[in-house]
Amino acid sequence: MKIKVMSKAYEIVYELNESKAAMQLYAQLPLTLEVKDFSTNEKTFYPPKTLDIKDAPLANAEKGTLAYYAPWADVVMFYDFYGKGSDLYALGKVVSGKSDIEKLKGTITIEVCQNS
Secondary structure (H helix, E strand, C coil): EEEEEEECCCCCEEEEEECCCHHHHHHHCCCEEEEECCCCCCEECCCCCCCCCCCCEEEEEEECCCEECCCCEEEEEECCCCCCEEEEEEEEEECCCHHHHHHHHHHEEEEEECCC
């Protein structure tokens, strides 16, 4: 399963893992919403429905990790190293556009990558 995160100028492609949380995110697509800066290493967005993290692996976040922070129900796109955190679950990894994650701002569209 691959997804595309797009802004007017950038496109990032992620390959999702096989967790229920990743599949639930995939099932909500397409989405158009706001991306937000958080800290100095991540961009976040809030899917409309919370994700079930029961079988999702804990994340060891680095540049290109796509994760879900359960307490806030947000999806996190890391553009720099973070490491491990409780309640941070891996959803997938970037396959293209890694250097553009940091440049995302404003409205983004997330959709199924058709050539997955």
